[in-house]
Amino acid sequence: MLQLTPPRPFPPETAPALSVVIPVYNGAATIGELVHALAGLDVPGGLEIVLVNDGSPDDSDAVCRRLVGTADVPITYVAHARNYGEHNAVMTGLRHARGDYAITMDDDLQNPPEEVLRLFLHCHDGGYDVVYTRYAEKRHAAWRNLGSRFANRVADLLIDKPKGLYLSSFRCISRLVIDGVARYEGPFPYVDGLIMQVTQRIGTLEVRHLPRAQGRSNYTLKRLVTLWLNLAFNFSLLPLRLAVLLGLAMGAVGGVAALYVIGHALFGSPPEGWASTMVVVLLLAAAQFVILGIVGEYLGRAFQTGNRKPQGIVRSVVRAGVPDRVQ
Incomplete structure (x- = not known):
């Protein structure tokens, strides 16, 4: 096993070196196996989940509550009042993480706990603020892989990320990044x-990616589209x-058509044709509605913010030996 050579001391025992943050949705069949596998890891400085x-x-709430009292590592269980989305x-989870580093991962066992x-270790020893994983072979469905590639191409255009970096949900981030990200309240x-x-x-870091252990992905096309919209309209x-x-281009086309x-009319017969007129009208109307829709999306999000x-509304927080605490 690799030995940890910390550039600075780990936090005291009350604050573990690593927090593993796992969003759970319909994970009753897999979350227990994942937690027990994580509990068996020998993490220098300690681990919490x-x-x-x-x-x-499903029964994820009952399963998670049982794990709090039976697992061999400290567990903080947070229950949302309703479904708000993975991000x-x-x-x-990051707001409740106490570790000097946090790893985020899904509950479906596609990322091997080891x-x-x-x-x-790669993040800590390398002095990185964040390490994203990449997969030699992804075991998602074909449409999901296509959606992920599309989202990463869009991210190349919209956010300031290194070109070609694959944005995986299996990532490790430092306390600096945890605190910076957690400030966002939108x-x-x-x-x-x-x-x-x-x-x-x-x-x-290249890691293995396994087939889904149970059921099917909770990511639907609707959820992926919502994720793309959050990326497009909140960060760019x-x-x-x-x-x-688009408006300038349509204006240029209209100007050329007007000159024509x-x-x-001056040097020939006046132009005729209902069909051609309707095509121009429909094109202009479409461009206007697209522009209005984009502006409306920004305004709507600003209004909701x-x-x-x-x-996310927290219904309760449970830790071993501590009574339920309602936020």
Whole structure:
């Protein structure tokens, strides 16, 4: 096993070196196995697990509560009042993480627990603020892989990230980044966008990716689209700038068409044709609606943020030996 050579002392025993933050949604069948595998890791400086149940309709709540009292490592269990989304759950988990580093991972066992130690050591020994994992072979469905590639291409354009960096949900971040990300209180978090606003000291590590142990992915096309919208409209002005360019382009086309019509009327017969007129009208109307939609999306999000739409309401927090605490 690799030996840890810390550039600075780990925090005292009351604050473990590593917090593993796991958003849980319909994870009753897998979360127990994952927690017990993590508990068997020999993490220098100690390990804690933070489980955030994001309004699961299955028995995840009961399973997580049992784990708090039976696992061999400290567990903090946080229950959301309803489903808010994976990134919202990760934000809640980071606020309850006490470690000098935090690793975020899914509850589906597609990331082998033994890779957690490698990821932590790579981040700590390498002096990185964040380390993203990359997969030699992804075991998601084809449409999910396509959606992930699309999201990463969009991120290359919209946020200040190293080009070609794969944004994985299996990542390790330092306390500097945890504190920086946790300051964001808006209702539309995109964790990777927040990370890029804190640091550019970023590393990567190739890890294994396993087939899903139980059931199917909780990510639907709707959830992926929502994630893309959060990325596009919360961390970049590019959509607004594209709307301006679209307006200028349509204005240029209209100007050229107007010159053509005037020239044709002066030196030939007046132009006729209902179909051509309707095409122009429809094109202009479409461009206007696209621009209005983009502006409206920004205004709507600003309105919801101003009205303090919650990022996530915590129903209760449970730790071993501590009574339930309602937020």
